[in-house]
Amino acid sequence: MAVSVTWDLSDLYAGVDDPKLTADLEALEERARRFAESYRGRIASLAPAEFAAALSEYELLGRDQQFPGAYAQLLFCADSLNPRHGALLQQVQEHEVAIGRNLLFFTLESVAIPDDRFAELLEHPSVANYRHYLEHIRSERPHRLTEPEERILMEKSLTGRAAFQRLFDETLSAATFRLTVDGQTTELTLSELLSKLYEPERSVREAAAASLTEGLRERARLFTYIANTLAHDKAVDDRLTHYDHAEAARHLSDEVETATVHTMLDACVAHFDTVARYYRLKREILGLDTLYHYDRYAPMLPEEGTLPWEEACTLVVDSYARFTPRLGEMAQRFFTERWVDAEVRPGKRGGAFCMGIAPGQHPYVLMNYLGRKRDVLTLAHELGHGIHDLLASEQPFLEYHPSLAAAETASVFGEMLTFDALLRQEMPSRERLSLLCNQLEDIFATVFRQTAMYRFEQRLHAARREKGELVAEQIGALWQEAMQAMFGDSVVMGEGHRDWWMYIPHFIHTPFYVYAYAFGQLLVIALYARYQQEGDAFVPRYLEILSAGGSRRPADLMALAGIDISRRQFWEDGLQVVDGLVTRAEEVWREVQATP
Ligand SMILES: [Zn+2]
Structure with a gap:
């Protein structure tokens, strides 16, 4: 299209x-x-x-x-x-x-x-x-520390931490993986190989998984050494700069309380059965006896129909306008004043982003529109960022950009408004099921998977600090345990999955960063739950949050809407929404089965 x-x-x-x-x-x-x-x-x-x-x-x-x-x-x-x-x-x-x-x-x-x-x-x-x-x-x-000390740490970090990070990046980007399908062997890069996990043919996924495991195991000694060195380097840094636990520096720089992060994570862990319920459903839809870790991303249903650009714009603008006309008008400006670039063409960057420049200057949105439902949601997402920037224009430049944890407040919210509008449209049950499953898998990737990865990091750093250098099998066991806890008995994490912690760049570059994905996304889902409970009364308070831009800490921002993010119940409400989506998917699947 x-x-x-x-x-x-x-x-x-x-x-x-x-x-x-x-x-x-x-x-x-x-x-x-x-x-x-x-x-x-x-x-x-x-x-x-x-x-x-x-x-x-x-x-x-x-x-x-x-x-x-x-x-x-x-x-x-x-x-x-x-x-x-x-x-x-x-x-x-x-x-x-x-x-x-x-x-x-x-x-x-x-x-x-x-x-x-x-x-x-x-x-x-x-x-x-x-x-x-x-x-x-x-x-x-x-x-x-004192200035000379800081300078020494900074200069030595180039041959210390930064050198190991670069070694990791270069090793991984130069790595090729041998994939054998139907007797044919090809050499693939990591991202090419990972895309094979989304193939409809199960034998291809299984072969891709085996190839990834093999390629990582060949380099296990190096990756294990890098992980150990960086964990130890962090322990030394934390001791010298007086941080009392491994996560503290990250939370301080993100302006969140460690206790609040843990409340959010605990709530997610308590809802791991939502994930298990979904993957049991997925196994049934795929018609498999057992779901293995390489089946997680298997496509379930044929691609849905496409939506012309004009219809997508109308749908998104109307979704915002239904929330409040003011946001609808703001969304409309992106199209009438040509702030959006949606054409697909050679030389253009892939993916999508919204660039907010400064108060008083409107933002720009780039995306590649192909007409799929997920493109419509991407459009809603990026316009949400744009609306956030427009509303925050009353802030001075230094307080304009929202902090990491609040950066997705308008984008994910707008996506959910549009998702609801899409769900209300007439469509065959199979398409509706596909829409629900895609949305759920996106939410799981952001909320639950990042929660499990964070728990893995907690254990990795604790183990390195208590036991000294760890071997690959020890780290692999921590990884396997953290991931299996999320899936329960719905997915069998085969032996090969044990080494898959090795290629995740976040653990190497930005320790403990992964929580921010879960935190940001669940925060907005919980706000959305609040909107569903309160209706129009919620609107002015939500606009106040957005208009505050980056002028407050996340907890103070949410307090503007009377929300206390240190309370477990707030996060529970968001998780209930996710749980409700799984229930909905189960219902639609029964409709599909009943349709001849
Ligand atoms: Zn975003």
Whole structure:
């Protein structure tokens, strides 16, 4: 299904060789240089009014820098085959590095301001407006070392942690896996191999799984050594910087309480039977006696019918408008003012994203529309991000972008509004079942799988700290146990699955990050449950959350809607929605069976 919907970037710059672009970059570099000249080394001794002026100039520099950066990114994503787009992106990035070098001191020195001095600065009204931002960057203060110590850690990390991370990446991207199907052997990259787990033919999936296991086992010694080294490196870092448990640094930087994260995870674990129920249903739909780990992604039903672009737009806009007309109007602007690029063409980036640039400047959405139902949901998702950005426009630039845990608040919510609208449409039962199953598998991948992976990481780090270096079998046993707990008896995690922890990059690059996927998604499902309970009364409170942008911690944001995310019941309500979807899928499956 071809759509010729492209965006109009002319309100940023006139074109790739608009002279204003280079002029803007040079002016920014000059301003950053003067900023450093005026303030470097003096932040802690500035009078409140001077600090307010410095902060405001720092913010403006950050904001103005977004425009050339965004323009170059958007051009490149829209058409990377044009060599001038790559050259522009490179040029802009080099300027950004030069600007950044002159701005870095501001954050470092602001973090180092003694507490009593900082309290005085906050008495100035225009500094007080940035209280959340400043407190956030200063929250790591108790974990900061002296400057020379920090410098040594940073310099040595290139040959320490970063070197092992790179070794992992390079090993995995260079790895090929031998797949033998019907006597034919081919060499595949990891992502090519993983895509074979989605094949309808069971023997192909089984062979792909065996090939993955074999390829990982060949490199098991290396991957195990990297995992051990990084776990130990983290333990050393945590000890030196006074973090009392392995997850603490991650939660602090994400502005969430560890206790709240654990409440969310515990609630998910208590609902693992939802996952098991679904996979028992899937086994039945597939007509299999036993569901093995390589059957998890098996496609169940033929691809549903497609939806023309105009119908998709109307459906999404109407879904937002049914929630409240204001959001419908905002969604409509993306189409009438050409903020969306939906055409599929060579050289364009795959997937989808929404780029929010700065308050006062509208966002842009890129996607590749093929007319499938999941494309309609992607459109709803990205427009949700866009609406979030538009509403947050009343915030200053430094408080504009929502924090990680709240970043999906509007996108997933909009997706759910649209999903409900899709479900209400007339369609054959098989299509409805397919829609429900796709949605459920997406939710499971984000909520439950990430929960299980987080529990694996907790155990891995604890075991490394207690027992010293671990062998591959020990790590594999922790992995197998964490994953099996999620599936219960619905899926048999074969022996081969034991080594599949080895290729997950999050464990290597951003320890304990995976919770954020589960947290963000379940938070929104729970908000959606609240909306279903409260109806229209919920609307203004929800809009207040979105309008706050990144100006509050996630817990304080949700408190705006009277929600306490530290309470188990809040998360339970979200999990009930997921459970209800499984029940619905079971009902529709009975309808399908009853249809001749
Ligand atoms: Zn998103």
